[in-house]
Amino acid sequence: MPIIRIEEASKQYGEVVAISRFNMSVKGGSITGFVGPNGAGKTTTIRVVTGLTKPDSGSVSVFGENPFDNVGIKERIGYVSEHDDLYPWATVRESVKMLAQISMPRQPGLIDAIDRAIEEVGMTKFAERKVSALSKGMKQRTKIAAALTHAPSLLVLDEPLSGLDPLGRRRIMDLLRRLNREKQVTILISSHVLEELEHLASRITLIHRGQTIAEGDPDRIRKLLYQYPHEIQFKSLAEDTKRIASGLVEIKGLVKSLTFMEQSDELLECRIVTPQPELFYDELVRLAVERKAPIIQLDTLSESVERLFEFLVS
Amino acid sequence: MSDSPSGDDTYIRRFGFRRFTGVRQNRLYRIIAVAWFNLIEAIRRSGFTKMLLVFMFFSILIQDVLIIVISWFLPFTGLPITINELFRDAYADSVLGMVSLVNRITVLELGFMPFNISAIGISFIWLLLMAIVGGGLIADDRLHQTTEVYFSRISRLEYTIGKLMSLMLFSAVVVVLPSIIQYFLLSYGLETDLLVNIDLMFWGIGFTLLAAFLLSLLILALSSFTKRRAVATLSFFIAAIVLSSFYSAIGWSQSESLILLLDFVGAIALLGAMALGYESLDVNGRTIIFNNGIGVEGPMVLAVVLIVLMLGIVALMLTLFRRDS
Numbered sequence: 001m002p003i004i005r006i007e008e009a010s011k012q013y014g015e016v017v018a019i020s021r022f023n024m025s026v027k028g029g030s031i032t033g034f035v036g037p038n039g040a041g042k043t044t045t046i047r048v049v050t051g052l053t054k055p056d057s058g059s060v061s062v063f064g065e066n067p068f069d070n071v072g073i074k075e076r077i078g079y080v081s082e083h084d085d086l087y088p089w090a091t092v093r094e095s096v097k098m099l100a101q102i103s104m105p106r107q108p109g110l111i112d113a114i115d116r117a118i119e120e121v122g123m124t125k126f127a128e129r130k131v132s133a134l135s136k137g138m139k140q141r142t143k144i145a146a147a148l149t150h151a152p153s154l155l156v157l158d159e160p161l162s163g164l165d166p167l168g169r170r171r172i173m174d175l176l177r178r179l180n181r182e183k184q185v186t187i188l189i190s191s192h193v194l195e196e197l198e199h200l201a202s203r204i205t206l207i208h209r210g211q212t213i214a215e216g217d218p219d220r221i222r223k224l225l226y227q228y229p230h231e232i233q234f235k236s237l238a239e240d241t242k243r244i245a246s247g248l249v250e251i252k253g254l255v256k257s258l259t260f261m262e263q264s265d266e267l268l269e270c271r272i273v274t275p276q277p278e279l280f281y282d283e284l285v286r287l288a289v290e291r292k293a294p295i296i297q298l299d300t301l302s303e304s305v306e307r308l309f310e311f312l313v314s
Numbered sequence: 315m316s317d318s319p320s321g322d323d324t325y326i327r328r329f330g331f332r333r334f335t336g337v338r339q340n341r342l343y344r345i346i347a348v349a350w351f352n353l354i355e356a357i358r359r360s361g362f363t364k365m366l367l368v369f370m371f372f373s374i375l376i377q378d379v380l381i382i383v384i385s386w387f388l389p390f391t392g393l394p395i396t397i398n399e400l401f402r403d404a405y406a407d408s409v410l411g412m413v414s415l416v417n418r419i420t421v422l423e424l425g426f427m428p429f430n431i432s433a434i435g436i437s438f439i440w441l442l443l444m445a446i447v448g449g450g451l452i453a454d455d456r457l458h459q460t461t462e463v464y465f466s467r468i469s470r471l472e473y474t475i476g477k478l479m480s481l482m483l484f485s486a487v488v489v490v491l492p493s494i495i496q497y498f499l500l501s502y503g504l505e506t507d508l509l510v511n512i513d514l515m516f517w518g519i520g521f522t523l524l525a526a527f528l529l530s531l532l533i534l535a536l537s538s539f540t541k542r543r544a545v546a547t548l549s550f551f552i553a554a555i556v557l558s559s560f561y562s563a564i565g566w567s568q569s570e571s572l573i574l575l576l577d578f579v580g581a582i583a584l585l586g587a588m589a590l591g592y593e594s595l596d597v598n599g600r601t602i603i604f605n606n607g608i609g610v611e612g613p614m615v616l617a618v619v620l621i622v623l624m625l626g627i628v629a630l631m632l633t634l635f636r637r638d639s
Binding site: 077090 | 350351460462465472
């Protein structure tokens with residue numbers, strides 16, 4: 001039995017379906033990434049797992065029990081929400097202390113546990129600083145510290161990396177990795193960017209419109225996503241662009257659509273949609289070398305997460 | 315929750331799940347932790363609250379000094395009642411005055427009662443403090459989305475009771491404790507036997523606690539409806555003042571004493587008087603008979619208090635206990 005098991009869970013807010021017959025399981029000791037575009041149902045699922053909300057139908061079990069309003073289960077979960085849910089007037093230490101006191105009032109070693117948690121997330125230097133004066137990354141680390149004071153077995157984080165700079169993101173990822181490796185904390189983390197989680201999570205679940213659309217290790221998910229037709233553009237001298245493009249079109253199944261866009265009298269840009277991006281890049285380089293047609297500029301046009309997920313659903 | 319190893323548990327631990335080793339605290343400790351934290355934070359954050367508390371402390375001090383001074387120097391000879399009856403009436407009047415916003419509950423036998431001179435000020439400051447402290451208790455959590463943080467650790471019921479308890483603790487210091495002190499001071503001043511009237515002290519404690527509970531519930535219900543503490547604070551305070559003043563402004567004749575029932579805060583005081591066995595009270599110079607069939611009937615007062623209590627509970631349930639909250 002996995003630590004988290006959701007079976008056929010559905011939840012609706014008025015007319016809006018948040019999750020629909022949703023299934024998911026999380027094994028103990030793993031880091032599970034939970035990826036989907038905005039409005040996919042990630043937060044609802046996390047709220048269901050942490051017992052903050054109850055599904056309209058289906059079943060949810062965490063540590064083998066229904067988590068809704070279940071204090072026994074809450075004692076084992078550390079939850080970091082997507083909001084800046086800290087009192088702005090409180091200091092880092094006070095914020096952590098508040099939750100620690102609620103979770104384990106009168107427990108010997110409470111102050112040590114608070115200091116340890118603050119140290120764990122590297123916030124000792126800023127412990128007396130007010131939350132209102134913290135950066136986004138520091139606030140996230142404070143929230144994680146508050147979630148760690150009661151030594152949870154399961155840490156659930158709702159988009160903890162969103163809005164962070166690369167350094168802040170890396171610090172949090174390193175921290176989570178360490179918690180998982182050294183303290184065997186099972187981690188469920190959500191994001192709307194796959195790249196954020198593929199180097200962190202051992203397993204990834206893709207969710208869209210409240211349903212699981214893919215599940216597996218990051219390699220499998222990456223391969224799956226690679227099947228998505230990539231839109232790539234390259235620019236060269238007009239003649240060179242045409243020579244390379246004609247070579248690409250000759251390869252069966254490589255080019256789905258092709259458009260030329262004149263840049264100037266001399267330059268020509270070519271936009272290609274390909275279902276095989278890996279092969280495309282190999283062939284592009286080969287043709288450029290063979291036909292002695294240097295490429296001036298090469299870009300992958302970024303696609304919206306929503307379109308990517310629409311493709312996966314289809 | 316049992317930690318005894320079961321098949322599932324063993325499986326889970328094999329994959330890294332660590333058994334919970336912390337000391338589980340019982341519900342009461344968690345509730346007290348919520349209450350204490352919220353109380354301290356509410357007082358610590360606001361300079362105005364601290365100032366009001368200091369002002370209230372001096373109001374109580376003045377009232378206590380007055381009690382002793384008046385008891386010593388008033389010529390009590392030739393009174394239509396005994397000293398013990400005077401003590402009971404005076405104490406009841408003083409305690410009722412702590413809750414009643416306007417000075418209108420006065421003991422009939424004397425025609426006047428000097429013991430609640432500063433109690434009017436106390437009731438005013440208490441209501442203001444309750445509005446300021448209680449207004450933000452849930453509204454602030456909703457604004458900063460910290461309700462979710464609480465609910466991730468404790469149950470909704472613990473959260474609600476914790477918030478309620480923080481206001482109760484606050485009231486315990488601000489009115490319950492002074493009401494007990496006044497019992498001893500007045501008894502000392504009038505030289506009455508402490509034990510003979512001990513029931514009155516318990517009544518004082520019970521009444522102030524009940525009033526604190528009802529007012530706390532009302533302000534919390536208002537606070538749970540909004541994300542702006544100012545809205546909850548002002549709506550509670552304005553409603554209390556406007557409704558209390560309604561009777562003074564309009565209720566000029568005996569037949570219109572029903573208007574008094576609009577005043578919820580006053581209704582709590584009337585209820586307290588009824589609990590003590592009073593059959594009538596003098597309100598702003600007019601006698602209100604509880605059971606004469608034409609005025610403020612006892613059951614009506616009780617109904618008003620119960621309706622507000624019920625509305626408060628329903629409001630809290632609606633906002634805090636719905637499944638999506």
